[in-house]
Amino acid sequence: MRCKIMTLLIVLALFTGIASAYDTNDLNSNGPEPLIKVAAATGESIVDNLDGTYTYTQTVDESSTAPHYTAPANGGGFGIYSWMDQDYGWMHTLDPTIYADPNLTINSVQIVIRAWDVDAEPEHGLEGEYDHVTADGVDMNPVYLQGTDDTWSTTTFDVNPSLLLNDGALDMWIDIDMYDTDSWATTLEYSKLIVTYSTDGSNHIPYEPVVEKSPAYCVDTNDNLVVDVTGPNPADPDEDAVTYKYRWYVDVGTGGYLDDDFALGIDHTGNTVPAADTSVGEKWMVQVTPVDAYGAQGPMVEVEFETIVRECGEEEIPEFPTLVLPIAAIIGIALVFQRRKNE
Incomplete structure (x- = not known):
């Protein structure tokens, strides 16, 4: 009986220690309440849309491993309340079997990022938070994270499919508080790649409008x-x-x-x-x-x-004065030459 009680106490102590460590998991008192993580290191899925297209989804978060994510040495990263000097990156990849298909046509590419405490509200104006996110060094649409004070917000970015078709991967980067005001910080819960595609080779994308x-x-x-x-x-x-x-x-x-x-x-x-x-x-x-x-x-x-x-x-600037000045100058020059001629 004493042995069972001791075992139970040890288990409870370990559980309490783990819970305590998770409660302070890289999130200081200025950050959000911790979230329960249920995703795998890099969650992936493929859904048949039953219309000849498929949707591939890949999630990268703090539990993901290389090459998709490695926590940076500057103290920032997924799940960490990160400041202007704690920028970091991660990688999204398209499933190799999809990327290698010679009949692949990518219909659309999106990145969905869930972030905490992005103070991008319009009322902040030019002094607001600008967290700049790029894919392969290229701006996405929109250019910045969007969100409000002390809340979780999701931003859906449109990505040029040619970036993913180039090598089957997207190198992501977030420049936190890009104008270095030292006033803003955020933490990312996850970044999700969503790719809609077909592989029958019979369809081609529309022309540019x-x-x-x-x-x-x-x-x-x-x-x-x-x-x-x-x-x-x-x-x-x-x-x-x-x-x-x-x-x-x-x-x-x-x-x-x-x-x-x-x-x-x-x-x-x-x-x-x-x-x-x-x-x-x-x-x-x-x-x-x-x-x-x-x-x-x-x-x-x-x-x-x-x-x-x-x-x-x-x-608008009136057009008449812009004509008067050159004409007056020409008349003035003509009068000067006429006076010299008379002398």
């Missing part, structure tokens, strides 16, 4: 922001039906584009942003992506609009 924007130049508070696809024709090499996906971003004074749903609480998904949804000083941008009938996405184009002003006539 040709677009026109309106207004083409000055934008005031009475103008709707409109982008129209004008070509090419056909829009797809297989002559499949093509639709267009619109993702709108706005700079509300933060110095960088934020997803409109995050910045304004309005998720515009069509080719138009009504004037009623815009304000003076904002600058808007839209990404237009062609999608064929099988879900394959073609090259995306970005369209930027001018900063919104109250009234274009008041903000």
Whole structure:
């Protein structure tokens, strides 16, 4: 009996020690409450979408191992409340059997990152938190993590599929508080790669769209922001039906584009942003992506609009004075030469 009691006490002591270690697991008192980890070191899955496409998902977190993740020597990393001098990286890879298939067509690539305490709210303006995330050294869309004070937030980034097709891997990097204000920190719970693809070889991605924007130049508070696809024709090499996906971003004074749903609480998904949804000083941008009938996405184009002003006539520089000055100068020179000639 005494032996059983001693064994039980030892087990309880070990359990308490492990729980205590986990409670302080790389998260100081400024960080979030610890989360229960259920994912494997690198969680992977493939789902048949039953429409000729598949979705591959890979998750990297603090429990992942090399080559996907190695905790950096600077004290930062997944699950750690990390500051501007604790930047770090990790790797996502496409399953080698998928990447090696000669008939592979990648429809879309996304990175989904869950982060804590990203103070990117518009009210922070230029002084807000800018956590810059790249894939193979290339900006994704959006460029920064998005989130709010003392909460968990997820940011979905669109990635150019050509980066993954290059070598079957994405080298990820986060530059925390990229402007080095020493004011902001965050911790990442996970980074998730989501790839939608097909391997039958019969489908090809649509062509890059040709677009026109309106207004083409000055934008005031009475103008709707409109982008129209004008070509090419056909829009797809297989002559499949093509639709267009619109993702709108706005700079509300933060110095960088934020997803409109995050910045304004309005998720515009069509080719138009009504004037009623815009304000003076904002600058808007839209990404237009062609999608064929099988879900394959073609090259995306970005369209930027001018900063919104109250009234274009008041903000534009009048053309007349720009003409008066050169004409006056010419007349003055002519008078000088005429005077010299008379003398």
